[in-house]
Amino acid sequence: MNRFSYMRAGDVAGAVREISGNSAAQFIAGGTNLIDLMKENVTRPARLIDITRLPLSHIEETGNGGLRLGALVTNAETAYHPQIEERYPLLSRAILSGASAQLRNMATNGGNLLQRTRCYYFYDGATPCNKREPGTGCSAIEGFNRIHAVLGASDQCIAVHPSDMCVALAALDSVVHVTGNNGSRAIPFADFHRLPGDTPEVDTNLGRDEIITSIELPAKGFAEHYAYLKVRDRKSYAFALVSVAAALEMSGRTIAEARLALGGVAHKPWRDTQAEAVLNGKAATTENFQIVAEGVMRDAKGFTHNAFKIELAKRAIVRALKHAAQMGTRQ
Ligand SMILES: Cc1cc2nc3c(=O)[nH]c(=O)nc-3n(C[C@H](O)[C@H](O)[C@H](O)COP(=O)(O)OP(=O)(O)OC[C@H]3O[C@@H](n4cnc5c(N)ncnc54)[C@H](O)[C@@H]3O)c2cc1C
Numbered sequence: 106m107n108r109f110s111y112m113r114a115g116d117v118a119g120a121v122r123e124i125s126g127n128s129a130a131q132f133i134a135g136g137t138n139l140i141d142l143m144k145e146n147v148t149r150p151a152r153l154i155d156i157t158r159l160p161l162s163h164i165e166e167t168g169n170g171g172l173r174l175g176a177l178v179t180n181a182e183t184a185y186h187p188q189i190e191e192r193y194p195l196l197s198r199a200i201l202s203g204a205s206a207q208l209r210n211m212a213t214n215g216g217n218l219l220q221r222t223r224c225y226y227f228y229d230g231a232t233p234c235n236k237r238e239p240g241t242g243c244s245a246i247e248g249f250n251r252i253h254a255v256l257g258a259s260d261q262c263i264a265v266h267p268s269d270m271c272v273a274l275a276a277l278d279s280v281v282h283v284t285g286n287n288g289s290r291a292i293p294f295a296d297f298h299r300l301p302g303d304t305p306e307v308d309t310n311l312g313r314d315e316i317i318t319s320i321e322l323p324a325k326g327f328a329e330h331y332a333y334l335k336v337r338d339r340k341s342y343a344f345a346l347v348s349v350a351a352a353l354e355m356s357g358r359t360i361a362e363a364r365l366a367l368g369g370v371a372h373k374p375w376r377d378t379q380a381e382a383v384l385n386g387k388a389a390t391t392e393n394f395q396i397v398a399e400g401v402m403r404d405a406k407g408f409t410h411n412a413f414k415i416e417l418a419k420r421a422i423v424r425a426l427k428h429a430a431q432m433g434t435r436q
């Protein structure tokens with residue numbers, strides 16, 4: 106591990122000042138991803154800015170009926186918060202399907218959004234990786250790519266975003282609040298993470314000087330009809346091969362509104378609003394769910410070891426939608 110200096114920020118303005126003043130500085134929150142990256146020499150910050158004492162660890166009502174999740178609230182506190190369990194159970198389920206109890210106790214909401222890919226080559230300094238070292242090539246495209254992307258990949262990078270929490274946040278149309286040198290701004294969740302394109306080293310649209318302060322959940326939580334389905338190699342403590350967050354607003358057996366987001370298939374939580382809208386006003390039937398699954402995966406492209414994800418994702422979409430639709434009914 107490289108030598109680095111350490112300081113603890115006392116307020117948000119101070120944290121922004123510190124990060125702006127040193128291009129080799131990085132924030133540290135729970136440290137569950139950053140410390141691993143430092144130990145593997147993937148990231149070499151010269152200065153760590155500890156943000157854990159900032160006043161960003163509350164969950165509170167917003168003026169418009171939603172909830173604001175502080176960036177430093179832990180994943181465990183978020184998942185077990187009574188308001189989240191009652192009004193946003195999809196988010197609770199997604200968080201609890203990830204990592205382990207110990208990790209969720211340390212991991213923060215802001216850190217979860219900014220965790221980096223689990224591509225094996227990204228962590229292996231002996232292999233070329235455009236995300237770790239731009240311009241060196243991508244070892245996964247011709248290598249072992251079982252866990253990689255089937256949607257939205259580029260010829261520079263085929264990595265996937267590993268978060269479960271983010272898949273639910275995408276389906277719920279959340280908003281990320283950030284503060285930087287130019288003040289505060291709100292980023293719609295769909296615009297927060299990026300596809301790899303020609304700059305796979307850039308994961309998000311967060312500015313270099315910006316800190317995540319909170320994540321806002323809109324009033325609509327889809328608590329009556331939802332499902333988070335995570336398909337993985339082990340029952341626990343494993344990242345998703347494919348995951349699906351499904352949320353439905355039902356009027357009898359008719360779907361008034363459908364939301365669908367996928368994890369494990371792309372460089373960002375995958376949302377296809379055009380494809381999901383096909384369900385609006387339709388009956389909750391297997392046939393309609395299959396039509397949507399085909400629509401969402403229409404441009405999917407597999408590589409040597411991961412083509413199975415395309416059919417897996419289609420089946421997971423249908424299963425998650427069925428589960429969401431059937432909640433509260435006797436079938
Ligand atoms: C063994 C293991 C298994 C895991 N399994 C899963 C899983 O199944 N599903 C899943 O979703 N996740 C999983 N995780 C990932 C875990 O959820 C993340 O590591 C965690 O959420 C990161 O949060 P943190 O607070 O520890 O972030 P840190 O490690 O402290 O930081 C991560 C990054 O975010 C930046 N950062 C943190 N907070 C802010 C902020 N407020 N503003 C700006 N930048 C910030 C840091 O600078 C750093 O770049 C797993 C992790 C491990 C180690």
Ligand code: SF4
Pocket residue numbers: 222224225226227233234235236237242243244245246253261262263264305
């Ligand atoms: S998929 Fe992306 S992260 Fe993985 S080796 Fe290729 S460039 Fe690196």
